[in-house]
Amino acid sequence: MLRKAAAAELDVLRPRNMSEREWQSIEYSHPAWLLERWARQYGEQAALELARTDNDAATTFLRLNPVSRSMDEIVEALRQEGVETRPGRFLKSCRAVATGNVARTEMYRRGEVLIQDEASQMVAHLLDVREGQRVLDLCAAPGNKTAQLAQWAGASGRVVACDLHVHRLKQLLSQGRRANVDRVALNGQRTLPFSATFDRILVDAPCSGTGTLRRNPEIKWRLSAGDIAELAEKQLELLHSASTVLSAGGRIVYSTCSVESEENQEVIERFLRSHSEFRLAPLRAEAGRLEKWFHPAATDLWQQDYLRTWPPRDETDGFFAAVLEKVAGR
Numbered sequence: 001m002l003r004k005a006a007a008a009e010l011d012v013l014r015p016r017n018m019s020e021r022e023w024q025s026i027e028y029s030h031p032a033w034l035l036e037r038w039a040r041q042y043g044e045q046a047a048l049e050l051a052r053t054d055n056d057a058a059t060t061f062l063r064l065n066p067v068s069r070s071m072d073e074i075v076e077a078l079r080q081e082g083v084e085t086r087p088g089r090f091l092k093s094c095r096a097v098a099t100g101n102v103a104r105t106e107m108y109r110r111g112e113v114l115i116q117d118e119a120s121q122m123v124a125h126l127l128d129v130r131e132g133q134r135v136l137d138l139c140a141a142p143g144n145k146t147a148q149l150a151q152w153a154g155a156s157g158r159v160v161a162c163d164l165h166v167h168r169l170k171q172l173l174s175q176g177r178r179a180n181v182d183r184v185a186l187n188g189q190r191t192l193p194f195s196a197t198f199d200r201i202l203v204d205a206p207c208s209g210t211g212t213l214r215r216n217p218e219i220k221w222r223l224s225a226g227d228i229a230e231l232a233e234k235q236l237e238l239l240h241s242a243s244t245v246l247s248a249g250g251r252i253v254y255s256t257c258s259v260e261s262e263e264n265q266e267v268i269e270r271f272l273r274s275h276s277e278f279r280l281a282p283l284r285a286e287a288g289r290l291e292k293w294f295h296p297a298a299t300d301l302w303q304q305d306y307l308r309t310w311p312p313r314d315e316t317d318g319f320f321a322a323v324l325e326k327v328a329g330r
Contacts, residue, residue: 024048029055030220034210037225041261046312050259053312058214060097061088061118061316063144065111065151074112081105088118089315090298091125096315116144119211119309119319123204123255124148125293126286126307126323132156133199138242139163145204160198197247205235207256207263211318214311232262239271239324243278248328251281255307255321264320265306271324281323283307 025032028051038047062085064071075085075095083102088094096118107113124145129135129152140146140161150159208228209219235256242252256263272278287302301307307321 024051028052029217031223033225034220034223038259049312050310050318054213054217054220056214058117058317059315060102061116061121062095062097062102062113063116063121063148064093064095064113065147066093067112069112074107077107078102078105078113081107087295088121090294090301091118091121092293092295094118094121114144114147117212117317117319119314119316120144120257121148122294122298122301122307122309123253123319123321124202125290126283126321127200127202127251127253128286128289129153129157129200134196135159136194136198136201136242136245137161138201138203138238139205145202149200149202160194192241192245194245197245197250199247199250201242201246201250201252203235203238203242203252203254205238205254205256205263207231207235207258208260209257211257211259211309211311211320215317228260228262232267235263235267236270239267240275243271243275243326246326248326250326252278252324252326253321254324255319257317257319259310259318259320264308265322268306268322268324278324278326280305281325283323286323 021032021036024030024035028035028048030051035047035051038050041047042050064074066074069077071093078085078095078100081100081104083100083105084098085095086098088096095113102108102113102115105113108115121144127135127149129149131152131154133153135149135153135157137146137149137159141163143161146159146161150157153159208223208231209216210223213220235254239252239254246252254268258264268280272280282305283302284304287299290298290302301309305322307319309316309319311318
């Protein structure tokens with residue numbers, strides 16, 4: 001009743017010459033062009049649902065890093081320091097913060113828990129890194145995914161972490177650098193300076209960030225449709241560059257924290273049209289392997305070609321990821 005009364009009161013304030021979309025822009029605190037764009041992609045109801053969720057507080061998720069103790073022991077140690085958590089919906093190694101300040105805990109200072117959205121945590125698992133492999137993280141900063149990759153590659157493997165900005169590389173893995181990680185400053189859109197090839201490549205591409213508007217509300221007011229088109233071109237260039245240093249039979253995971261199709265599946269489709277030596281590896285084929293890391297609730301996520309998380313449904317940021325494999329002999 002109160003919500004209906006508030007909506008009626010707002011409607012009284014609406015100028016007579018204002019369009020429905022312009023009024024929604026005020027009501028949902030989103031640019032009208034972005035609401036219109038989402039309505040075309042996802043339908044009117046889903047667009048407004050996403051905008052409404054963007055105005056909610058984002059859940060703080062933790063990635064547990066059980067090096068010297070079990071996950072249960074980490075959870076108990078956090079509790080002793082006043083931080084209560086609950087299980088993540090999808091990943092077994094993820095916890096959602098219910099109460100408390102994680103940044104003030106000893107677990108956080110020691111790097112046994114890292115603050116990272118649950119959707120972001122999922123991406124590295126798709127790469128299927130194995131002991132002893134050479135891994136390239138092309139857009140590595142701030143380094144949360146790099147740390148996961150280095151752990152799986154082990155002492156006999158090697159991870160090369162790249163970023164365009166030197167100052168971001170200096171911050172990389174500041175909570176526990178690993179001996180098997182090399183840091184390289186470069187522009188991933190240009191020819192890559194590596195003589196050897198890699199078994200696995202992560203392209204966590206710079207993007208519009210429209211899947212993270214709960215955490216970064218200022219993005220929507222700085223962004224334009226032209227920016228999204230420009231980013232899509234840069235993302236495609238990153239994939240082209242990565243493809244030149246991938247071993248036959250190797251795997252690229254492309255990901256964004258965007259909900260824009262232009263930056264996501266359209267980039268993948270454009271890449272595959274010009275690279276016949278690659279194929280899309282549908283996620284449904286990965287389900288058996290991923291069961292080790294994920295709760296049964298993640299099953300629905302694997303019944304499609306791509307990983308897509310949707311903030312109103314999943315509580316996470318909006319993420320997209322695709323697995324590309326280089327076919328041996330092509």
